[in-house]
Amino acid sequence: MTFLGLDLGTSGLKAILIDADQAVLAEASAPLTVSRPADGWSEQSPADWIAAAETAFEALAAERSLADVRAIGLSGQMHGATLLDASDEVLRPCILWNDTRSFAEAAELDADPRFRQITGNIVFPGFTAPKLVWVQRHEPAIFDKVARVLLPKDYLRLWLTGEHVAEMSDAAGTSWLDTGARDWSDELLAATGLSRAAMPRLVEGSEVSGTLRPELAQRFGLSPEVVVAGGGGDNAASGVGVGVVRAGEAFVSLGTSGVLFAANDGYRPAPETAVHTFCHALPGTWHQMGVILAATDALNWYARLTGSDAAELTGGLGDLQAPTKTLFLPYLGGERTPLNDAGIRGAFIGLEHATDRAAATCAVLEGVTFAIRDCRDALAATGTTIDSLLAVGGGSHSAYWLELMATALNVPVQLPVAGDFGGAFGAARLAIMAATGAGAEIATAPAIARTFEPDPALTGAFDAAHARYRAAQTAIKDLT
Incomplete structure (x- = not known):
């Protein structure tokens, strides 16, 4: 069967x-x-x-x-x-x-x-x-x-x-x-x-x-x-695939778009925050999401611009570095959470002679990460707290990006063991439920291959960089 x-x-x-x-x-x-x-x-x-x-x-x-x-x-x-x-x-x-x-x-x-x-x-x-x-x-x-x-x-x-x-x-x-x-x-x-x-x-x-x-x-x-x-x-479906179906569980998806997803056992709408409050795929459950429109899409855009590919760009970055002076705003086609602005567009800010390909790559990863942090802050405004995150999607293949995510959000980020626990796997789990009458008990979390802890020596620097990012965000909104 x-x-x-x-x-x-x-x-x-x-x-x-x-x-x-x-x-x-x-x-x-x-x-x-x-x-x-x-x-x-x-x-x-x-x-x-x-x-x-x-x-x-x-x-x-x-x-x-x-x-x-x-x-x-x-x-x-x-x-x-x-x-x-x-x-x-x-x-x-x-x-x-x-x-x-x-x-x-x-x-x-x-x-x-x-x-x-x-x-x-x-x-x-x-x-x-x-x-x-x-x-x-x-x-x-x-x-x-x-x-x-x-x-x-x-x-x-x-x-x-x-x-x-x-x-x-x-x-x-x-x-x-x-x-x-x-x-x-x-x-x-x-x-x-x-x-x-x-x-x-x-x-x-x-x-x-x-x-x-x-x-x-x-x-x-x-x-x-x-x-x-x-x-x-x-x-x-990805939530079902990674076992995020109960209140207090959350994951971050670094795919074409970026998603910060938290399961809830009740309906808690807060539209003023631009957080999505949707039904979950299981009866009697809901979830909240902060959504950004360009995650790996932004990295792939930059890779095309430099005539490279995303894996090559991120593969040589080594250990996590302090945030770059250059800021990147990943609004290539507008933004959802928390801006709700279809007209805003992306930007590199603070380019200088020292900005080489590696520095610009880090800036892109940091910009997407700061956008996810904005989503985290929006969810927090609704009363949803996140103590740790599972990471899925193509961007989760970059250890550098997950180290950055953990430090910039100041929360442990867990990487599942090798395997696909995304939408297709979640859909297959829902197929089991439909055919057999099984419930949420089969939506277990995958084994964890590695946990990325925040680097306390860099969290303050990333807090300051995020504040500069928010200031740049305001400036770009006024321009576009």
């Missing part, structure tokens, strides 16, 4: 096959690209998601039989607006989470006090609802044909099962969910020109959402009785 997790990311789709003991048996992936047809725009073709899923299924089936797969779980990038007509045909490319074109529409919706009161969150430009208002205004012929709005992973679900279904953690990022009640808000839907008829049916992440379509089961050698779990938004 095996279980499959699919994680639809921005840069690729990943599949993980695990057994009933949660041992990873096989993995497969397929790359994806992002189209940026205008400044601040970010789009993908849903057809590319299906092609990537087909590639992953074929790769897994070539490695081993999939006949014993019992359930599939889904994880995916949040907030994307996938618009379908009455025949389930895609009307336009999906507008992604890091697309900021609807900043004016988001501000208008956020000015309506009902949105914060009901959703528990600011209406950010990257969320789904303002994108629909933008389409209504700028592409009215398309808006008039919209019969269904799906999130990215739920379009994969439609392909897998033929069902229009979403789950709570992803739906909480649309600005249409009553996050406390875990249900669509008819009032907020009406405020954006939509109704409940356009929304998918809601389930919990650990519940069954449908059964695999017979033609897909036959094509890839699966049983026609395979069920598909509700799954989770990428961060909620």
Whole structure:
């Protein structure tokens, strides 16, 4: 008996096959690209998601039989607006989470006090609802044909099962969910020109959402009785993957975006802090997130600028150094927590003759880390405290970055043993829950390979550097 997790990311789709003991048996992936047809725009073709899923299924089936797969779980990038007509045909490319074109529409919706009161969150430009208002205004012929709005992973679900279904953690990022009640808000839907008829049916992440379509089961050698779990938004699924499902547990994800994620056993909205308060992927649980839009994305941008690659840049840094004089603000496409500013842009400040490639690399890592520290401070303002962090994502492969993170945040940072405990693994765990009735007890934390402790000799210097970063942040806001 095996279980499959699919994680639809921005840069690729990943599949993980695990057994009933949660041992990873096989993995497969397929790359994806992002189209940026205008400044601040970010789009993908849903057809590319299906092609990537087909590639992953074929790769897994070539490695081993999939006949014993019992359930599939889904994880995916949040907030994307996938618009379908009455025949389930895609009307336009999906507008992604890091697309900021609807900043004016988001501000208008956020000015309506009902949105914060009901959703528990600011209406950010990257969320789904303002994108629909933008389409209504700028592409009215398309808006008039919209019969269904799906999130990215739920379009994969439609392909897998033929069902229009979403789950709570992803739906909480649309600005249409009553996050406390875990249900669509008819009032907020009406405020954006939509109704409940356009929304998918809601389930919990650990519940069954449908059964695999017979033609897909036959094509890839699966049983026609395979069920598909509700799954989770990428961060909620990652929380399940690393065992952050109980109050007091937290992780930091250094992926394309950066996320500081803390689990809660109750609903504690604080929209004024720009902290996201969403449903978790398990029933009766919620979580809070501070989100920055560019983490490894900022490092990869700098690597391209220097004609290098990220691993080469970070690999030669050695032991943690005192903060650089140069400051980097990682706002390449706006920022969420705590700024809520789609127009702010990044900067290098304090460049001098002594700023070489290594110093600039350190500045980039420090800038992203200070942005995560801002998220930590925002969560603290809601009463959420973090005593230690698990580190996941591509950036966690850099020991230098984790030493920096521990020292700049003055909190131990734990690195799990080698393995993938992210969204795909969490989705596979949710598949186990859906198929067997298991609960949060199977979402255990991974073994820890190494703990990075704060360097007391440098914490003061990084406190001072963060204060300079905040001053630079204010200056850049005034300029942009």
